[in-house]
Amino acid sequence: MTATPKRSSDTKVLGCLGGCFGLVVVILLVVFGTLYYSLKFGRFAAAPRTDTVAHLGGEPALLLRIAPDAPTAFTPAMLDAAGASTYNGGIFRMFRPYEGTVVVSIPPGGAGAEIAGALSMPRGAAFLKNYATALRPELEGRGFKITAMNVEGEESGVFSIFGDVNLPKEAGPLRAEAWPAPLEGAAPALEKSHFVEFYFDNRNGDGALAATAIAQYGGEGGEESRDTGDPIAMSLLSQVRIIKGLRFVKMAWGAIDFSPSGDLNVTTRIAAKDEVCAMFLMAGLGNAPAEMKKVLQEAKLAMSGDFVRSGDSIVGTFTFHGVTAWMRDWMNEYNEEYQKSSPNWVEQLMQP
Secondary structure, eight states: OOHHHHHHHHHHHHHHHHHHHHHHHHHHHHHHHHHHHHHHHOOSSOOOOOOHHHHHOSOOSEEEEEOTTSTTOOOGGGTOGGGHHHHHHSHHHHHOOSEEEEEEEOOTTOSEEEEEEEEEOSSOHHHHHHHHHHTHHHHSBTTEEEEEEEEOOTTTOEEEEEEEEEOOTTHHHHHHHHOSSOOOSOOOOOOOOSSEEEEEEOTTSHHHHHHHHHHHHTTTTOHHHHHHOOOOOOOHHHHHHHHHHTTTEEEEEEEEEEOTTSOEEEEEEEEESSHHHHHHHHHHHTTHHHHHHHHHHHTTOEEEEEEEEETTEEEEEEEEETHHHHHHHHHHHHHHHHHHHSOOHHHHHHOO
């Protein structure tokens, strides 16, 4: 009769010790997990934001800046209102980049183009470098060669990548013929308040060469050259089309933003060489909005806006209505079709 309380007391002690041991194991796992993450992937606490445009510096011919944390940025919450709190306060926000910038510059001589990119992240910059290193064979080829990839210190949270693209030998002489002397004026100014913002500086023809470099890397030579990874020999006709086609443009700027109602707003400003060039550009752009509306109508989307010319300047302001609603409907239709076509693995496993 006296042995039962003793066994009960021993059980409680063992249970308490087991609970304490389990708690210690959990604490050790958290501590060592945090240490491992910090050593392998960089700092665990959020890194400060870095201005990636200033970080890359220089005077590029092409610049593209994306800010996923901008007030007008697209977020998954636009497609699923129920997931707004998860996106804004969960793991997405922990790793969501502050901003990223890609620039294309033309060094003196115009024999090639330099492409650089920088991504400012609160966490995971070192992990991104490891991932990009593994994908290096896929990123290179088609005339593009990576020269450096690095994380600018553990505290910065900035991943940078640099590379070169060889330009066709005819590109330089074509540029010299179309731009015998640089045009006056300053490069377009960035506002840095948009979801997506870009500019194109073509005052001395560097913008045209940058566009040629992008076409070179994009596979203008065809799928065969993409598969082999060999440098692509662009046709002389393609070079002439790009360089001559941009000879009327002095510079351009544009921005893309989402509105709270789910519309996509696009604004662009084009500065031509002179008023006559602006008239030529306007003649080419005149039918573009009407043609775009026809294409969008087939996709059940609506667009409003147009190009307006004033002197040597052209401004385009457009709104694509209900874009996020269209994306949400498309995703729902895709998920329904996928569920119908994909096998039900649970039911298959339950079958005898």
